Amino acid sequence: xxxxxxLHASVxxxxxxxxxxxxxxxxxxxxxxxxNGSGKSTLASVxxxxxxxxxxxxxxxxxxxxxxxxxxxxxxHKGVFLSFQxxxxxxxxxxxxxxxxxxxxxxxxxxxxxxxxxxMLKLIREKSEMLDIDRKFLSRSLNEGFSGGxxxxxxxxxxAMLEPKLSILDETDSGLDIDALRIVANGVNKLRxxxxxxxxxxxxxxxxxxxxxxxxxxIHDGKIVKSGGKELALELEDKGxxxxxxxxxx
Amino acid sequence: MDLKDKLISSFMAFENxxxxxxxxxxxxxxxxxxxxxxxxxxxxxxxxxxxxxNSLQKTDFSIFPREENTxxxxxxxxxxxxxxxxxxxxxxxxxxSSYLSETTHDGVDICLMSAALTKxxxxxxxxxxxxxxxxxxxxLTSLNTAFSREGAYIYIPKNKMPKKPVEILHFATGxxxxxxxxxxxLIVVEENAELQVIERHQSLTSNExxxxxxxxxxxxxxxxxxxxxxxxxxxxxxxxxxxxIDQKDKSVVKIHSFCFGGKLTRNNLxxxxxxEFIDSTLKGVTILGEKQHVDHHTLVHHKQPNxxxxxxxxxxxxxxxxxxxxxxxxxxxxxxxxxxxxxxNNILISDKATINSKPQLEIFADDVKCSHGCTIGQLDNEALxxxxxxxxxxxxxxxxxxxxxxxxVLASVRIPELKTRxxxxxxxxxxxxxxxxx
Numbered sequence: 001x002x003x004x005x006x007l008h009a010s011v012x013x014x015x016x017x018x019x020x021x022x023x024x025x026x027x028x029x030x031x032x033x034x035x036n037g038s039g040k041s042t043l044a045s046v047x048x049x050x051x052x053x054x055x056x057x058x059x060x061x062x063x064x065x066x067x068x069x070x071x072x073x074x075x076x077h078k079g080v081f082l083s084f085q086x087x088x089x090x091x092x093x094x095x096x097x098x099x100x101x102x103x104x105x106x107x108x109x110x111x112x113x114x115x116x117x118x119x120m121l122k123l124i125r126e127k128s129e130m131l132d133i134d135r136k137f138l139s140r141s142l143n144e145g146f147s148g149g150x151x152x153x154x155x156x157x158x159x160a161m162l163e164p165k166l167s168i169l170d171e172t173d174s175g176l177d178i179d180a181l182r183i184v185a186n187g188v189n190k191l192r193x194x195x196x197x198x199x200x201x202x203x204x205x206x207x208x209x210x211x212x213x214x215x216x217x218x219i220h221d222g223k224i225v226k227s228g229g230k231e232l233a234l235e236l237e238d239k240g241x242x243x244x245x246x247x248x249x250x
Numbered sequence: 251m252d253l254k255d256k257l258i259s260s261f262m263a264f265e266n267x268x269x270x271x272x273x274x275x276x277x278x279x280x281x282x283x284x285x286x287x288x289x290x291x292x293x294x295x296x297x298x299x300x301x302x303x304n305s306l307q308k309t310d311f312s313i314f315p316r317e318e319n320t321x322x323x324x325x326x327x328x329x330x331x332x333x334x335x336x337x338x339x340x341x342x343x344x345x346x347s348s349y350l351s352e353t354t355h356d357g358v359d360i361c362l363m364s365a366a367l368t369k370x371x372x373x374x375x376x377x378x379x380x381x382x383x384x385x386x387x388x389x390l391t392s393l394n395t396a397f398s399r400e401g402a403y404i405y406i407p408k409n410k411m412p413k414k415p416v417e418i419l420h421f422a423t424g425x426x427x428x429x430x431x432x433x434x435x436l437i438v439v440e441e442n443a444e445l446q447v448i449e450r451h452q453s454l455t456s457n458e459x460x461x462x463x464x465x466x467x468x469x470x471x472x473x474x475x476x477x478x479x480x481x482x483x484x485x486x487x488x489x490x491x492x493x494x495i496d497q498k499d500k501s502v503v504k505i506h507s508f509c510f511g512g513k514l515t516r517n518n519l520x521x522x523x524x525x526e527f528i529d530s531t532l533k534g535v536t537i538l539g540e541k542q543h544v545d546h547h548t549l550v551h552h553k554q555p556n557x558x559x560x561x562x563x564x565x566x567x568x569x570x571x572x573x574x575x576x577x578x579x580x581x582x583x584x585x586x587x588x589x590x591x592x593x594x595n596n597i598l599i600s601d602k603a604t605i606n607s608k609p610q611l612e613i614f615a616d617d618v619k620c621s622h623g624c625t626i627g628q629l630d631n632e633a634l635x636x637x638x639x640x641x642x643x644x645x646x647x648x649x650x651x652x653x654x655x656x657x658x659v660l661a662s663v664r665i666p667e668l669k670t671r672x673x674x675x676x677x678x679x680x681x682x683x684x685x686x687x688x
Binding site: 045048049050051052071072073075076077080081082084086087088089090091092093098101102103105106109141158162 | 630631632633635636637638639640641642643644646647650651653654657658660661
């Protein structure tokens, strides 16, 4: 589904990604771990198409198509979704209206008519029930005054509504207490399927107790320095990141 | 002949058509004298530093329309908040249109200034209120006072509230090559009474219009006034709006200005708090493009203790548009426990747009809470990226963010249909169709 080859990216002339190779197939969950400043959030943003980051070398292929030049919205229309660590507040626009806009813009891009209102309501009901989201929540302004947990849950709700092929969750666990984490993880697990893939970006192993990854990659100084199965996350939890930094330095 | 000379000579013609024996006429002649002395304000004056009236003064405006013009309701329906029932005071080229209007004398007076200024039954109110809070010094207000004859007259007696909001609409037909209009409104809301007003100036052609309007609002003890100004005129129409508000104890007055159009718009909004426990609110959303210019000059004069004022102006400036926000707050020595808040936030979406924002605080009391803040910035790229990752194209994403930016001001609009209308105007101004009404 996603093939990243020798990806180099920089922002304002500063090199952040220095040769990332990653392949993600349908049905897989990949965890990308690493210390602060290692480049893991940058990788997420670059896959989603953030324009501030300049890809200087390498390529990103999604479903057999080179998406380097595509705008963030075009990537979204193709099925890439990025859940933000800090979702943006949009006063005056309800969650429901926001989702209507997002879904219909995607449909428009595909040459489809707007989704009929009835169908939209049905979809909203279905997904909000699946994720245990109170209907009242949906009429509130997007993310405005939401708690950390509510914001993250809302991200998962948007993901459920948009049904992306590839979901990238950037530090979804940060700032969540254990109950909120469990709710968010449950949502992600419910959305897992054989034709979809997930990339979890996280600093801690904690999230991976709830969402079991198929692969774990450790990123350091803009490169993936180690890949393995879910047990790698446990090893990191035990030893910290220092041993990898030393290994990478050798 | 420049505009000033033309106005001076027109005043003599004007006098031939009105009752010069009426006590109001002394007020008119004194005002004319002041205008003659002062003339139009120039950029040399601090208050007019960023707004030039030079080109308007060179335009050959007709001071009075040659004839009465009529309009069909269906042609102008869209300018009314027609989704709801309202009282309507409508003027076509400055002349009252009884056909388009719906006035009342049922417990309240919602009618015409021309009647109020001539009929004996209104004399008492006119003697007490007319030209009492409007400036006697400011030249454009004086100019309006000199020619005061027509406009809206609203009198709400104690404990009354009209059944529905009042719409004041001024249409310019363009039957004159260029026309100057000077409506004069007087609004008196007595103790514990309530009123909602929506005001709009609309030119219907590309012929030039200059409106120099004066509105006096008197809110007595515990009165509540909600006043909404929709300024979305053609790019050949200019408006100088002078609004003066006198507030007594515990009154609540809110003025919202929605400024999306016009060639040149100058809002002089002046609040005088002549009582205690008063609440004054001044809010505005400005979205301009092309070469449009707006100048918001606000004054809140805290003259008594324990009062509040809230100002919140949001501006979005694109293309070559220019904006000014000048917010003056005066807190007299006696006005202890004043709580004055002022906020002016601006977004420039073009390299060529400019905004001059200036808070002016003159505080003579020592136990007060006064805060002010002004920001000028661009849209947040991270927020834009967020919306794009949800599949929303850049243009629509920008519009959503701008809407969110202005939303605070809309939250306090108390007429839902008006709010919907404003939202549609905003969406139109931002050039987007989001699939739902903002």
